[in-house]
Structure formats: structure tokens, C-alpha cells
Amino acid sequence: MKKILLIFGTRPEAIKMAPLVKEFRKYPEQFETKVCVTAQHRQMLDQVLEFFEVAPDYDLNLMRPGQNLYQLTADIITELKPVLETFRPDYVFVHGDTTTSTVSALASFYAGTCICHIEAGLRTYNKHAPFPEEINRQLTGRMTDIHFAPTAGARANLLSEKVFGQVEITGNTVIDALFFATEKLKNYSDAEIETLKNTVDFSKRIILVTGHRRENFGDGFIHICQALLEIAQNPDVEILYPVHLNPNVQAPVHSLLENVNNIRLIAPLAYPAFVWLMEKSYLILTDSGGIQEEAPSLGKPVLVMRETTERPEAVEAGTVKLVGTDRDKIVSETIRLLQDAQYYADMQKIHNPYGDGRAVQRIVEIIKNHHKI
Ligand code: UD1
Ligand code: UDP
16 A cells, blocks of 8 residues: 655645546555645635545645745745654655745655655746746756656756656646546536626627736736736727735735726636636636646637746747737737737647646556555
8 A cells, every 4th residue: 555645735736736636546445645735825725625625634724824935935844744754655746836845845855755746847947937936846856756747848858957766758637637627617607607607798808817926026017917908998808807815916906907997806716617717718818837738728829928938838839929027018919819810810729738638647557556665
């Protein structure tokens, strides 16, 4: 019996780890599977846990309003010690690039556990963008024993860095989660979706917006909001913006965009409502990592409000375009997509560079066949 501990803390980690939790739990005779949430996020994490019906075995409940990286780092490493010492997992799974993932990998290294990194090998090789995620990924990569790279490019990055351990290509579990949600949505509705149906004018073209990157705090967010104000002057569009709960995002967005015609600021949506809304959207403006991976699978063009991305595959395929936080560039690219049907059609192609929905099966198979050290 192999003991598996999956540790995560934020919304995107939960979305991408929930299918893996479910897959491990299909084999109770082979795996004792436990989930530890740091709750680096609280409400935005709980929304995901509820939808995927994942109940944590350990909940560190660490989120503090307006938290900082120092305190969060210290809290996670301190609180994980008793969990690791009590459960004594054979394998710890961490995901991606958050403070939760890197600090959990470090704690697991101290505990002498085999570290498995999901969504390994994504790189910009720019120390400051995304901040602190690029360095989080590189640090986690140094400590990892089994790297689960979503794409060949991610694997090549890891091999060029001469990381320790084995590197496997599995696809990204985000597509497993997305397929689970789109399948469930065929016979599913909830209060959030009904509210959207009753309050949004879907005869207009919907532009869906999200943003939360630390390197965009301050001027970046101000320029993004100024661009949205200009785009909203077009009477045929409705801008829907579920605003991230980080106070550094809430403050500028609400002060600049509250009560503007054709702009609707809403609370973060639970995953099914968000996927439902992505499907109904004409175009997505975002700085999110996960949305850059999901939208090409849904055939939705994405303008990425970042200078650089660790997810080059969709940019190379032409379904995602980097526009940075330059106000004029965001406006001109959006207007072009609204007015130039051929340009829109070229970006709209359904494209799945990140996975085929079977990543978690591959990951569990690899662990079944892995010999514990
Ligand atoms: C974090 C991750 C980022 C990831 C993002 C996903 C780090 C350093 N950052 O950024 O990599 O892309 O999550 O969204 O790991 N808050 C709430 N409720 C919630 C969630 C957040 O109120 O459910 C507020 C709190 O005031 C909290 C603040 O947002 O202190 C910041 O949360 P934090 O996780 O530190 O940063 P994010 O910007 O969410
Ligand atoms: N998402 C969601 N509700 C929202 C906005 C986003 O469920 O209101 C989902 C989205 O589908 C994607 C993930 O959250 O799977 C992205 O999270 P986020 O942008 O916070 O983090 P990142 O991916 O940039 O790390």
C-alpha cells in the first residue's frame, strides 16, 4: 500500500489536483490517499472543493486577509511538519508555482518524502515575471523526484536544467478538470448560472476578464482598467469581470470600473459557472495561467495581459496573443477581434496543446509502477 498526500492551497491548484485525487481514490487497495489544504485561499478554494466533492483530510486554514509572502511561507512550513510526521506519506504531490507548492515541496524534502510535481517545467526564464511564480517553479523543480511535465517543451526545459529524478510527459490535468466540468454542465445548473442567465444580455458579445498577477499591481491594473473603459464604449459588448479577492486587485478595479455602462463587476465564480461563462464568451482578456490553457480547448481567443508567458504552445498556435498591460495595445487588439471576422476565425480554432483529458490516468499509472526508494 502506497501512502499518497496531495497538498494544495489556491483555486487553480485545487482545480488541477481534484481530478488526481479522484483518480487515486479509485484504487483504495493500492493507495491510501489523503488531501491536505493549506487554505492559502479560503472562499475561492472552497468553491472548487465543493464542486469536485473533495473533502480535505487536513485543513491548515492559513489564509489571512491581505496576507504577505513571508508570513504565509513561515505558516505553511510550520503547520506541515506535524501533518508529514503523522501521516508519513511515501509520495507528496504538489502543483505548479504557488507559495503553497514550493514551501510544501521544501517541507517534504525535509521529511525525506518522494516529491512529485504536477505541471512541472513551465518557464519564462525571467526572474521577475511571473513573480514570484517563476522562481517558485524553479525551486520546486530542484527538489522534485518525479516531474510530471504537461508538454514536450516543459520536459525539454527540465532536461536542459539537469534536474534530479525522472521526467514524464502526461498532459495537463487542467484539461481533465475542464472535460469533467463541461460533461457535468450538460445536465447541471446552479444558482450562479441561473443568475447569469437572468441578468446578462447575451445578445451582446461577451468579453470575459480576469486578472490577479502581482507584477501587474499598481500601474498595470490601472492601464488594464483604462483599456476596459474605452472598450466598454462599444454598445455591442458586455464586459463581465469576476474580480479576484486579492485586495490589491479589488481596490483599483472597483474604484475605476464600478457603475460603468457595459461593464459588470462580479464576485469570483465557482468553477462550473466560470466554465459555462467561458463557453458563452466571444473573447477572454486575462493574465491567468489556467485560463490560457482552458480557452483554446473551448475555441475562445485569449488576449493575455502579460509581457511574457510560461505557456508558449497556444501563442505559437495563434489562439492566444500576448498584449501586455499597454492600454492602447489591449484596446486595438480587442477592437480588431470585434471587427475583423477573418482574424477572429483564425484565433478561434479549437486547439488542445495542453492535454487530452487523460493526464491523471497516466500519472496514477506511473506511481503504480514506481518502486519506492
Ligand atoms: C495566489 C498565488 C498565485 C496564483 C493565484 C491564483 C502565490 C504567491 N500566489 O495569488 O501564484 O496564480 O493565487 O489565484 O502563491 N483572498 C480572499 N479569499 C480567497 C483568496 C484570496 O480573500 O479565497 C484574498 C486575501 O485577502 C488574501 C489575498 O487575496 O490574503 C491574497 O491571496 P494570495 O494567495 O496570497 O495571493 P493571490 O494573488 O491570490
Ligand atoms: N476560475 C474560476 N472562477 C473565476 C475565475 C477563474 O473558477 O471567477 C478558474 C479558471 O477556470 C481557471 C482557474 O480558475 O481554471 C484560474 O485561476 P487563477 O486565474 O486564479 O490562477 P492562475 O491560473 O493564474 O494561477
